[in-house]
Amino acid sequence: MLLLAAAFIVAIVLLLYMVSPLISPKPLKLPGAHVVVTGGSSGIGKCIAIECYKQGAFITLIARDENKLLQTKKEIEKYSVNDKQVVLCISVDVSKDYEQVENVLKQAQEKLGPVDLLVNCAGTSVTGKFEDIEVNSFERLMAVNYLGSVYPSRAVISTMKERRMGRIVFVSSQAGQLGLFGYTAYSPTKFALRGLAEALQMEVKPYNIYITVAYPPDTDTPGFAEESKTKPLETKLISETSSVCQAEQVARVIVKDAIQGNFNSFVGSDGYMLSILTSGMSPVTSITEGLQQVRLAKVL
Ligand SMILES: NC(=O)C1=CN([C@@H]2O[C@H](COP(=O)(O)OP(=O)(O)OC[C@H]3O[C@@H](n4cnc5c(N)ncnc54)[C@H](OP(=O)(O)O)[C@@H]3O)[C@@H](O)[C@H]2O)C=CC1
Numbered sequence: 001m002l003l004l005a006a007a008f009i010v011a012i013v014l015l016l017y018m019v020s021p022l023i024s025p026k027p028l029k030l031p032g033a034h035v036v037v038t039g040g041s042s043g044i045g046k047c048i049a050i051e052c053y054k055q056g057a058f059i060t061l062i063a064r065d066e067n068k069l070l071q072t073k074k075e076i077e078k079y080s081v082n083d084k085q086v087v088l089c090i091s092v093d094v095s096k097d098y099e100q101v102e103n104v105l106k107q108a109q110e111k112l113g114p115v116d117l118l119v120n121c122a123g124t125s126v127t128g129k130f131e132d133i134e135v136n137s138f139e140r141l142m143a144v145n146y147l148g149s150v151y152p153s154r155a156v157i158s159t160m161k162e163r164r165m166g167r168i169v170f171v172s173s174q175a176g177q178l179g180l181f182g183y184t185a186y187s188p189t190k191f192a193l194r195g196l197a198e199a200l201q202m203e204v205k206p207y208n209i210y211i212t213v214a215y216p217p218d219t220d221t222p223g224f225a226e227e228s229k230t231k232p233l234e235t236k237l238i239s240e241t242s243s244v245c246q247a248e249q250v251a252r253v254i255v256k257d258a259i260q261g262n263f264n265s266f267v268g269s270d271g272y273m274l275s276i277l278t279s280g281m282s283p284v285t286s287i288t289e290g291l292q293q294v295r296l297a298k299v300l
């Protein structure tokens with residue numbers, strides 16, 4: 001009897017494994033692809049751009065500061081793998097005016113072709129106790145981190161649907177998986193990205209478009225250094241329970257997950273545990289991911 005039950009379970013698992021390639025998307029081919037990275041002039045975004053460029057992609061960098069953009073362009077171009085590759089720089093604030101964002105993306109697409117992968121990485125943070133954070137920071141962070149991801153995505157989605165292909169990445173944060181002391185202005189903006197991503201994924205999956213939400217831990221970047229200057233002690237102590245990552249490592253993971261079309265993207269063992277603990281009803285991209293959530297959620 002026991003043997004029969006065991007055989008039954010093995011058969012089910014084998015069956016699930018057999019059908020799993022049917023539900024996971026075909027990997028995106030980066031050579032020759034047009035990749036747009038907002039926040040591509042610094043930190044994680046810059047490393048994502050470099051990673052894609054090394055794999056043969058054409059890059060559009062979007063950020064505000066033109067000098068930083070040009071400097072980054074030069075840095076990226078050192079990694080070219082063929083002489084056709086282009087790095088295009090666009091200076092625009094992704095959070096202010098939708099029309100403007102739509103326009104610059106139209107220009108970029110005229111030059112480098114339709115966007116195959118959009119990485120929404122532009123973002124910023126403010127930490128402090130709720131009562132100490134300036135009231136206008138709440139609005140500013142929501143504008144940059146949330147609307148600044150809505151606008152570029154909204155501007156490319158119709159073409160992606162027409163072409164029946166495309167990938168969009170939203171760079172959330174571990175602070176978008178759980179609320180933490182000091183992050184009352186920042187965390188909600190990163191939670192919002194997950195809501196957007198889940199809803200959008202449901203809409204665009206029939207069009208072969210795949211969404212990835214990345215939840216990086218603290219990562220050694222200019223933005224992180226800036227944040228650390230005013231971070232409350234409590235926040236520092238809590239954050240130290242999770243390690244500080246290198247931007248190159250985080251970027252590699254995000255690019256890999258975007259290529260594979262994985263919905264959840266996390267780094268390291270605490271990233272793994274957090275993703276299981278906070279999986280909720282967000283889409284799974286493989287049978288194993290679903291099984292692991294069911295098996296491990298209670299234990300963790
Ligand atoms: N570093 C970390 O510890 C973690 C970071 N993240 C998230 O990853 C993303 C990147 O972080 P990180 O690399 O540290 O950031 P950086 O501060 O190093 O870089 C931010 C980038 O975004 C651009 N940017 C900022 N605001 C705007 C805007 N309004 N319009 C257009 N571009 C803008 C900046 O250029 P410019 O100022 O010239 O516009 C820059 O290129 C952020 O969304 C952040 O929240 C998530 C988890 C951990």
Ligand SMILES: CCCCCCCCCCCCCCCC(=O)[C@@H](N)CO
Pocket residue numbers: 125172173174175180216217218219223224227238239241242270273274300
């Ligand atoms: C069982 C699971 C245990 C896991 C423990 C996890 C503890 C959480 C630490 C979270 C650190 C905060 C990251 C915010 C990063 C960020 O977005 C800013 N640095 C942006 O600049």
